[in-house]
Amino acid sequence: MLKRNPGKILATIEFGELLLETKNFKEADSLFSKLTAKYPDNASLTYRLALAREEQKDSTAMDLYFKTVRLDSTHQGALYKTAKFELMRxxxxxxxxxxxxxxxxxxxxxxxxxxxxxxxxxxxxxxxxxxxxxxxxxxxxxxxxxxxxxxxxxxxxxxxxxxxxxxxxxxxxxNMNGAVHTNLGALYLKIDNAKIAQEHFMMALFIKNRPADSEYINLGLAYKRQEDFRSAYISFQKALKENPDSERAQIELALAADAHFEDKEAVLKLYQNFVEKHHKTGRNDMLSIAEYRIRELKIEVHMLEK
CATH class of the missing domain: 1.25.40.10 (Tetratricopeptide repeat domain)
Structure with a gap:
């Protein structure tokens, strides 16, 4: 076609664009390869060749997009393609x-x-x-x-x-986006609106088919902020059922029990279980809290036995 009609470059480009639109990518590749060989400094032709190559999963497509940018630093399509590529990498x-x-x-x-x-x-x-x-x-x-x-x-x-x-x-x-409800709950907790936080955490739990331990922990923290330690304790228990290795759920369970239950020996056992399980890899701040309360509770239990 090019040999027969060397002066009809615009018509040839339009035909190539039609091939792209109709998903004839192999034919478009062939046509734009010939055009770019004849006009190697034309950014638009290089970009169209890149489009055809990309649709064929050809790895050279990205090189052509970058070449387009080198030829024309204002080419919007190529800049988007290359910027997106760099972001993904x-x-x-x-x-x-x-x-x-x-x-x-x-x-x-x-x-x-x-x-x-x-x-x-x-x-x-x-x-x-x-x-x-x-x-x-x-x-x-x-x-x-x-x-x-x-x-x-x-x-x-x-x-x-x-x-x-x-x-x-x-x-x-x-309204059924569980992640949004979870994030809203966490934000409302930060501004000390535990009641609304609780509502969002409850909604997040309702939406999820298989609740994650984090949602139960967040719900427990909302109850804790409202000094409803019994409900907090139950929520942390559920979190541990979802994830028995959750360090945060285990220490919060002990803290909720500490604030609610009168049985100090049972509370002491919860702290001891936490230290036993996490003493090698646990967070220092949580371990410090547990170890401090263990010392205090041992004294309290000893005094009660007298």
């Missing part, structure tokens, strides 16, 4: 630079804003991550994915009120 700095390069030309490119926000989040630059995610919301791109990422940024940067408001928006989309 955990080269967050490169992902940030590529995204920023594209956004200088098109500040409202939603795909690049998303990659930039994710790269900042993955590199723990939470304050910087808020900017692209908030921009996406302004642009009407407030998908469940974007809201979840923004809520995570707010939560991890200590912006609790904003995090709560964003998680509440997620619940408006899907």
């Amino acid at each position: 955990r080269n967050r700095h490169n992902a940030i630079l590529l995204s920023q390069t594209g956004l200088r030309t098109r500040p409202e490119n939603a795909s690049l804003l998303s990659i930039l926000g994710q790269a900042y989040l993955a590199s723990l630059q939470f304050e910087k991550a808020t900017v692209p995610f908030e921009k996406l919301i302004e642009l009407g791109e407030g998908s469940e994915f974007v809201l979840e990422k923004l809520a995570s940024v707010y939560r991890r940067s200590g912006q609790i009120e904003k995090a709560i408001a964003t998680y509440e928006k997620l619940l408006e989309m899907d």
Whole structure:
């Protein structure tokens, strides 16, 4: 075709695009390979060849996307492809630079804003991550994915009120999202609203077919904050049933029993069991609490025996 019609380059490119649209990737690959051989410095042709290669799972596709960026540093499609690739490879700095390069030309490119926000989040630059995610919301791109990422940024940067408001928006989309209820419960605990925290933890447990020990621990902590130590004790028991090796559940069980039960020997046994099980690998702060209460309880038990 090229030999017969050397002057009809635009028509040839349109035909190649039609091949891509109709999923004739092998034919598109052949056509754009010939075009790029003739016009090696044309970024658009290189990009289309990369698209055809990617659809065929050809590993050379990514090299072609990077070549496209070298040929045209403003090429939005190639910048997105390369930035996403770098993010997936955990080269967050490169992902940030590529995204920023594209956004200088098109500040409202939603795909690049998303990659930039994710790269900042993955590199723990939470304050910087808020900017692209908030921009996406302004642009009407407030998908469940974007809201979840923004809520995570707010939560991890200590912006609790904003995090709560964003998680509440997620619940408006899907009230049966157990992870959102769990995160809201943890946030409400931080602002000492144990009652609402308890409601969210209960909802998270209701949603899950197989509750994890963490949900029962969180529920127990909500009861503990309200000084309902009996309910807390029961929740920590359930957490241990889910995960008998849970260090946090075992120490919290002992603490709840310590605050609620009068049988000090039984409470002493719980602390001793904790130290026995976790003395080699347990957290020092938890072991210190347990060892301190063991010493105190031994004195109390001894006094009661007199």
